[in-house]
Amino acid sequence: MEELAVQVGEATLALRRAFSMFPTGVVAMCGMDGATPVGMAVNSFSSVSLDPPLVSVCVARQSGTWPRLNRLPRIGLSVLGVNQERLSRQLSSRHGDRFEGVEFEATSDGALFVKGAALWLDCAISDRLEGGDHEIILLEVRETSLFPHIPPLVFHQSQYLALSNAS
Numbered sequence: 001m002e003e004l005a006v007q008v009g010e011a012t013l014a015l016r017r018a019f020s021m022f023p024t025g026v027v028a029m030c031g032m033d034g035a036t037p038v039g040m041a042v043n044s045f046s047s048v049s050l051d052p053p054l055v056s057v058c059v060a061r062q063s064g065t066w067p068r069l070n071r072l073p074r075i076g077l078s079v080l081g082v083n084q085e086r087l088s089r090q091l092s093s094r095h096g097d098r099f100e101g102v103e104f105e106a107t108s109d110g111a112l113f114v115k116g117a118a119l120w121l122d123c124a125i126s127d128r129l130e131g132g133d134h135e136i137i138l139l140e141v142r143e144t145s146l147f148p149h150i151p152p153l154v155f156h157q158s159q160y161l162a163l164s165n166a167s
């Protein structure tokens with residue numbers, strides 16, 4: 001076992017690397033702030049409960065986008081498709097318009113979904129829990145739209161990958 005370095009910065013890097021060994025999908029978490037689309041890429045998405053239908057995401061406390069999504073009645077989660085690596089980078093970028101050239105659908109309640117995704121979940125915030133330097137957001141799923149013909153984008157060791165069959 002590798003012991004976590006004593007230096008805080010190094011320990012954080014070591015943890016980042018360790019957590020990156022767990023493969024995830026990438027989710028676009030988006031909404032309409034008035035007439036302005038807002039959103040961010042997250043890979044901390046997890047399914048939580050069937051009854052009630054709950055999922056979770058973890059949001060960094062310093063996120064500038066989350067406070068804008070946090071006040072919306074609905075938030076759209078789009079599980080990105082294998083061809084949406086560029087969109088993932090765009091939705092995490094600190095500069096420029098995150099929605100430039102992005103095709104999306106918005107609902108009257110403020111949820112925003114990106115086209116070309118593998119799954120859309122229309123969600124309402126159910127709870128916010130303490131999670132260290134992140135906040136754990138529990139979201140109640142109100143509606144689902146599945147696009148089974150679109151394979152998901154995979155994120156592993158800071159790289160974007162596609163699924164393949166296990167041998």
Ligand SMILES: Cc1cc2nc3c(=O)[nH]c(=O)nc-3n(C[C@H](O)[C@H](O)[C@H](O)COP(=O)(O)O)c2cc1C
Nearest residue numbers: 040041042043044058059060063064065066091092
């Ligand atoms: C693949 C990927 C996964 C990410 N996952 C998360 C996440 O789970 N939680 C989070 O707070 N930020 C995550 N981010 C970072 C956000 O997308 C975004 O860069 C960050 O919130 C800073 O932007 P903001 O200040 O507009 O929120 C991720 C970025 C990438 C590229």
